[in-house]
Amino acid sequence: MKRIICLVVFIFLMFTMTGCSSVFPGKKEEKPALIKTSVMLDWTVNTNHTGLYVAKEKGYYAEEGLEVEILQSGDPGPAQLIAAGKLDFGVSYQEQVTHARASGIPLVSLAAVIQHNTSGLASLKEANLLRPRDLEGKRYGGWGSPAEHAVIEAVMTKDGGNPQEVEFIDIGAADFFSIIGKSVDFTWIFQGWDGIQAELKNVPLNIIMLKDFDDALDYYTPTIATSESMIKEKPDLARKFMLATSRGYEYAIAHPEEAAKILLKYAPELNAELVMESQKWLSAQYRADAPQWGWQEKEVWERYATWMYERGLLSKMIETDKAFTNDFLPKR
Numbered sequence: 001m002k003r004i005i006c007l008v009v010f011i012f013l014m015f016t017m018t019g020c021s022s023v024f025p026g027k028k029e030e031k032p033a034l035i036k037t038s039v040m041l042d043w044t045v046n047t048n049h050t051g052l053y054v055a056k057e058k059g060y061y062a063e064e065g066l067e068v069e070i071l072q073s074g075d076p077g078p079a080q081l082i083a084a085g086k087l088d089f090g091v092s093y094q095e096q097v098t099h100a101r102a103s104g105i106p107l108v109s110l111a112a113v114i115q116h117n118t119s120g121l122a123s124l125k126e127a128n129l130l131r132p133r134d135l136e137g138k139r140y141g142g143w144g145s146p147a148e149h150a151v152i153e154a155v156m157t158k159d160g161g162n163p164q165e166v167e168f169i170d171i172g173a174a175d176f177f178s179i180i181g182k183s184v185d186f187t188w189i190f191q192g193w194d195g196i197q198a199e200l201k202n203v204p205l206n207i208i209m210l211k212d213f214d215d216a217l218d219y220y221t222p223t224i225a226t227s228e229s230m231i232k233e234k235p236d237l238a239r240k241f242m243l244a245t246s247r248g249y250e251y252a253i254a255h256p257e258e259a260a261k262i263l264l265k266y267a268p269e270l271n272a273e274l275v276m277e278s279q280k281w282l283s284a285q286y287r288a289d290a291p292q293w294g295w296q297e298k299e300v301w302e303r304y305a306t307w308m309y310e311r312g313l314l315s316k317m318i319e320t321d322k323a324f325t326n327d328f329l330p331k332r
Helices: 002-023 047-057 078-083 094-102 146-158 191-200 228-233 235-254 256-266 272-287 298-310
Strands: 035-040 066-071 089-092 107-112 119-124 139-142 167-170 186-190 205-209 223-227
Touching (some): 035 078, 035 235, 047 235, 047 256, 047 272, 066 235, 078 089, 078 107, 094 107, 094 223, 094 298, 107 235, 186 191, 191 205, 191 272, 235 256, 235 272, 256 272
Parallel strands (some): 139 167, 139 186
Antiparallel strands (some): 107 223, 119 186
């Protein structure tokens, strides 16, 4: 009988001790600390970056166990910092990743932020510059990149124009609206930002979309980039970061107005009307006709790298299979 009583008491004590862990706060298990990482922007904050801010605001990064700091663009930029091992992720573009790999710098694109090239050569509507050959004898305002010369030469030649008749003027970081139709006749813009802003300012433009005149110029810009060493040494970090980032952009696709408000929360200095209208337009461009946000095709990388190499913009042809990967996107 004594043994039975002792056994009953023992069982009672075991249940009591187990229950204590849920009663007393000190007995609760602590959540593991978030892994700190960072991503740097390629330019001043704009709607290309909305998905990153959505992922942060909605807690998608935290759900993956990450504490992500979004860094403003600086000098050195994201590509240089990633190459030096001082930055995990950055916003880049296909041309930059291709240049880096041709120079022996192992950058890798993890996702295409926008599925098609939304940039073009813009001019005032009154100038009547409707196609590349119309640019003969006109002044182009740019930033002095060899790629600009190659692009203008390619589209003009293909359209039967003479690119030697274009005057190139270095405008640095001058505001588009302060120079167009004044010191220059046309320049290179992104339709989803300056193009939208022109509509809001009631400044009619003609935009010669590059992808409409040369398939090779329908490349990925911007992209999310990292290094080969990150992929090899910290694949779980890359996977978690991209899962959350993908959710951020998919949310922006489905909820452009809410996404715009989130971007404005983090960048209140931006013009609210511009952000809202830009987001509505760009949200349809993020995924476009791709099977999912971020998807990249080898053909696009191969075609543009070959185009660059043939025009002397690369010192050597790259292995395009190593320049990008879809492996860290959510499984379809």
